[in-house]
Amino acid sequence: MENEFSSIDKLLKLLKENKISVTEISKHFIDKIKKSEIKAFIHFNEDNILDNAKKLDDLKSKGTFKRIHGIPIGVKDLFCTKNIRTTAGSKILKNFIPTYESTVTSNLLNEGALFVGKTNLDEFAMGSSTTTSYFGSTINPCSKDKNKKLVAGGSSGGSAAAVSANLCLGATGTDTGGSIRQPASFCGVIGIKPTYGLCSRWGIIAFASSLDQAGVFSNNVKDASILLEIMAGYDNKDSTSANIKIPEYSKNLSSNIKGKKIGIPKEYDTENIPEDIKINWMNSKDYLQKNGAEIISISLPHTKFALPTYYILAPAEASSNLARYDGVKYGFRSKINDSLDAMYEVTRNEGFGAEVKRRILIGTYVLSAGYYEAYYLKAQKIRSLISNDFKEAFNKCDAILTPTSPSEAFPIGEKEDDPIKMYLNDIFTVPASLAGLPGISIPFGNSNNGLPLGIQIIGRHFDEQTILNISNNLEETI
Amino acid sequence: MKIDKNTTLKIARLARIKINNNEIADYSKQLSNIIDWVQQLNEVNTDQIEPLKKIVEIPATFKGDEPELKDYSQDILENAPEKIENYFVVPKVVE
Amino acid sequence: MNNLIDGKTGKWEIIIGLEIHAQILSNSKLFSNSSTKFGLKPNTQVSLVDAAMPGMLPVINEFCIKQAVKTGLGLKAKINKYSVFDRKNYFYADLPQGYQISQYKNPIVGSGEIQIDLPEGKSKSIGITRLHLEQDAGKSLHDQHPEKTYVDLNRSGIALMEIVSEPDLRSSDEVALYIQKIRSIMRYLGTCDGNMQEGSLRADINVSVRKPNEHLGTRCEIKNLNSIKFIKQAIEFESRRQIKIIEEGGQIEQNTMLFDSNTGTTRPMRNKEEAHDYRYFPDPDLQPIIINEEFIKNLSESMPELPDQKKQRYINEYSLSTYDASLITSDFDTAVFFEKVLKVSSHSMKNPKLVCNWIISELYGYLKKNDINIHKSPITPDNLSKMIGLIIEGKISGKIAKNIFEEMFYSKKDPTDIIKEKKLEQISDEGSLKNIINQVLEKNTEKVLQYKSGKDRLLGFFVGEVMKLTDGKANPSIVNKLLKEKINK
Ligand SMILES: [Mg+2]
Numbered sequence A: 001m002e003n004e005f006s007s008i009d010k011l012l013k014l015l016k017e018n019k020i021s022v023t024e025i026s027k028h029f030i031d032k033i034k035k036s037e038i039k040a041f042i043h044f045n046e047d048n049i050l051d052n053a054k055k056l057d058d059l060k061s062k063g064t065f066k067r068i069h070g071i072p073i074g075v076k077d078l079f080c081t082k083n084i085r086t087t088a089g090s091k092i093l094k095n096f097i098p099t100y101e102s103t104v105t106s107n108l109l110n111e112g113a114l115f116v117g118k119t120n121l122d123e124f125a126m127g128s129s130t131t132t133s134y135f136g137s138t139i140n141p142c143s144k145d146k147n148k149k150l151v152a153g154g155s156s157g158g159s160a161a162a163v164s165a166n167l168c169l170g171a172t173g174t175d176t177g178g179s180i181r182q183p184a185s186f187c188g189v190i191g192i193k194p195t196y197g198l199c200s201r202w203g204i205i206a207f208a209s210s211l212d213q214a215g216v217f218s219n220n221v222k223d224a225s226i227l228l229e230i231m232a233g234y235d236n237k238d239s240t241s242a243n244i245k246i247p248e249y250s251k252n253l254s255s256n257i258k259g260k261k262i263g264i265p266k267e268y269d270t271e272n273i274p275e276d277i278k279i280n281w282m283n284s285k286d287y288l289q290k291n292g293a294e295i296i297s298i299s300l301p302h303t304k305f306a307l308p309t310y311y312i313l314a315p316a317e318a319s320s321n322l323a324r325y326d327g328v329k330y331g332f333r334s335k336i337n338d339s340l341d342a343m344y345e346v347t348r349n350e351g352f353g354a355e356v357k358r359r360i361l362i363g364t365y366v367l368s369a370g371y372y373e374a375y376y377l378k379a380q381k382i383r384s385l386i387s388n389d390f391k392e393a394f395n396k397c398d399a400i401l402t403p404t405s406p407s408e409a410f411p412i413g414e415k416e417d418d419p420i421k422m423y424l425n426d427i428f429t430v431p432a433s434l435a436g437l438p439g440i441s442i443p444f445g446n447s448n449n450g451l452p453l454g455i456q457i458i459g460r461h462f463d464e465q466t467i468l469n470i471s472n473n474l475e476e477t478i
Numbered sequence B: 001m002k003i004d005k006n007t008t009l010k011i012a013r014l015a016r017i018k019i020n021n022n023e024i025a026d027y028s029k030q031l032s033n034i035i036d037w038v039q040q041l042n043e044v045n046t047d048q049i050e051p052l053k054k055i056v057e058i059p060a061t062f063k064g065d066e067p068e069l070k071d072y073s074q075d076i077l078e079n080a081p082e083k084i085e086n087y088f089v090v091p092k093v094v095e
Numbered sequence C: 001m002n003n004l005i006d007g008k009t010g011k012w013e014i015i016i017g018l019e020i021h022a023q024i025l026s027n028s029k030l031f032s033n034s035s036t037k038f039g040l041k042p043n044t045q046v047s048l049v050d051a052a053m054p055g056m057l058p059v060i061n062e063f064c065i066k067q068a069v070k071t072g073l074g075l076k077a078k079i080n081k082y083s084v085f086d087r088k089n090y091f092y093a094d095l096p097q098g099y100q101i102s103q104y105k106n107p108i109v110g111s112g113e114i115q116i117d118l119p120e121g122k123s124k125s126i127g128i129t130r131l132h133l134e135q136d137a138g139k140s141l142h143d144q145h146p147e148k149t150y151v152d153l154n155r156s157g158i159a160l161m162e163i164v165s166e167p168d169l170r171s172s173d174e175v176a177l178y179i180q181k182i183r184s185i186m187r188y189l190g191t192c193d194g195n196m197q198e199g200s201l202r203a204d205i206n207v208s209v210r211k212p213n214e215h216l217g218t219r220c221e222i223k224n225l226n227s228i229k230f231i232k233q234a235i236e237f238e239s240r241r242q243i244k245i246i247e248e249g250g251q252i253e254q255n256t257m258l259f260d261s262n263t264g265t266t267r268p269m270r271n272k273e274e275a276h277d278y279r280y281f282p283d284p285d286l287q288p289i290i291i292n293e294e295f296i297k298n299l300s301e302s303m304p305e306l307p308d309q310k311k312q313r314y315i316n317e318y319s320l321s322t323y324d325a326s327l328i329t330s331d332f333d334t335a336v337f338f339e340k341v342l343k344v345s346s347h348s349m350k351n352p353k354l355v356c357n358w359i360i361s362e363l364y365g366y367l368k369k370n371d372i373n374i375h376k377s378p379i380t381p382d383n384l385s386k387m388i389g390l391i392i393e394g395k396i397s398g399k400i401a402k403n404i405f406e407e408m409f410y411s412k413k414d415p416t417d418i419i420k421e422k423k424l425e426q427i428s429d430e431g432s433l434k435n436i437i438n439q440v441l442e443k444n445t446e447k448v449l450q451y452k453s454g455k456d457r458l459l460g461f462f463v464g465e466v467m468k469l470t471d472g473k474a475n476p477s478i479v480n481k482l483l484k485e486k487i488n489k
């Protein structure tokens, strides 16, 4: 049965044929989650899951069978879920219970998803390791050595780990600079970050609004296609949501890539990449070429500036987005009552963790009088250049192939004392984020240490289908 | 060092984050390192470049002027750490 | 107008610039669907967006954009086809997001100008620097509890237009005229109701002083004033305060001031922020506002006649004096009332000056005394027009009309009904008037003789006696005519 429990497609078939009930499915996954030691979930409520499973069984017996009826899904704890605690991995929201449901999760619920829990993340999605969460670190299920636990990547590490360990069949994530693609790569699962504006941001706790985008983890490309087409869609509550018709990715899914032009950006080939990652990247290129794609060399000249640009813009937006956590309307509040300002300062000092505070301070600095032009405005201009680089590249090719991350999953605790070292994790994912482009990470090959590696495919705005198809081809190859 | 202790205190104050005396030096160093690192952007000449205005070319969404007459006071006060009747409550503010 | 004021060391000039915050007339807020109704229970008109719940996003109310552009057109200002919403970051209890969505570098409306009408028929042009859109904050109540401040977010997110003037104003009188003119334009346009008591119109006043022709002095900003009376008081006090400091050898510190309406004085805000640093940047939740030519054209075509145009038309079409025309057009509702009265009957239409006088001299007084808005006037345009018709037809005298007017105001009755009930109709019937005249002449034979021997002005005495006997109802011109006929026989 384990095999059936690893694909949405297969499980739906069993359900349809009445070979299994949603309640039975839920029990299987509850059991697995309870036994699991990887701390993928922050919040998990057995009774809730069983209740909802029963409701879905009742619906089915009355003849209603939805598109992902009873499929167990994990939800990153950055999505507000009605009447279910939503923390963003932070002490400052540790008791926050929204009275509303995010658009993306409500799209999933409307199609019959069975939520199994809220997954762990770096605090406010700021990180690449899921170790900055107030609720502890998530452990990568691919860790080989019991005494050397590896990070799941981040910030959506809980979701990636949960799917990787088959604690659910899909999970939502958010990606600001690589927070879906990098943990997908570390945990050996598919992770797709769609075009900025494809999924509504309404109800997702904001980190950096001009970069944040919801996406999904799954075990295979078909499942990713199904979940994405359900999550995506225009939302008039989000001004940056795209009013387009969402293609039926899963129906249109093909592995035919004959004549597709795939660009290899020469700037990604730096001496800083470990040899095994470079070789793996070249292997993926060779496979695609063998399968009919045309490989061309492209240039994205401002690549090396993407990371510093991102680490100005994202903290700037975050410093403002996180101003609302002030102990007045919701969340943690210090007992200091001397003055309003004293209450604010202590609440925010005690409520936020170190990395979040660091980013708020950097963001405050780069926006402050006398520094705005030198940092924030400069970065926005370079963001223009980076965006143009991609525009030009896509005149020549249909998709761009890169490694997802410059490293394999690293041990928990490593890189923690050096923020910049940690930031370098996002070196391959951030450029596409700055340009609002869709990117997918697909498991391909292993590192010298036998850990999973990911390959990133970047597409044109709203051309998710192409990158899903290329991924599908790679997946069939493996 | 780009960010000295006074600057750290000033931005922490702007951001309403209390920094204890024993943390100031550490923060100043970390923030300076990051600022030093992002300075590499100065290698790029951006004199003729416009800042990015739209991430993706899509028309903006607007809303109409019809009011929704629902009373959300329960919802918005639900999670409030301190409230009285229908008010949020904070320590006294002196103007 | 000489605006210089005397100090111990000579004459001083006051330099004033204004930031007016005008609440846009709209049904829902600038970025949310909450209602904008005034005075409801605390926190009942607050959506999840207005309360800055995690994950909530603003969406622009298109109607508010139109209202701002319309106002810009009314101020003869440049409409910017590209404008941006920025975040103004600061912490305050009634600012739930931790920032106010406002416009900074790229406001929706650029520079313009308006004319204010000074006494003696002069006018002065006042520059408008810009108009931008922004959200209002909530309300903090500091007096409900000794150690606590209460916060009501009902106002949070309501659309405001901030209209910034050039420092072109030189006296508190000019400031009052300027505010009245801006308010008048917005009320004509239906973009702001101008209600200062409810806070729909507030102003921050920047005041500095200088010796004539010297360079500008340091200014102080008096925050959030919501009555013209207070604004005038604040300017008077603040300018005197500054002059005194400078004359005593001191220097003005650039400060944000609060006005105390109980004492009529200003004082620096106590918790002044160590130099504001608002860290403005474009709000990434919103896209730039892009307006095309057609959008502006459609709005221009829907623009109503504005006060200055109306005034000119009244002067041309109705031959009103400049003074009367500017008085009656300064308030939109008054102009509407005036035109309604004219339209009701041809009598009124032919006598606009008379209609105008009745409104300005009588109606204004009664409304003011009873604190009633003209659009709720108990005397309807219909009834006022009827009454004026009765005067013109000679059915009532002007004197009687004043009594009828008072009766109309308090009873809301039709003037013809009042006349019937109180038998106030003018006596124009020659037969009955002759009888009365005969009575008067018989009683005063001596005076008749005096008149006949040349004392012409005694005619007035006889008319007066006739009026007395008829309780003022006799038609004076007929009485005159009949008297002359009788005595001169
Ligand atoms: Mg101001």
Ligand SMILES: [Zn+2]
Binding pocket: C021, C134, C162
């Ligand atoms: Zn303002």
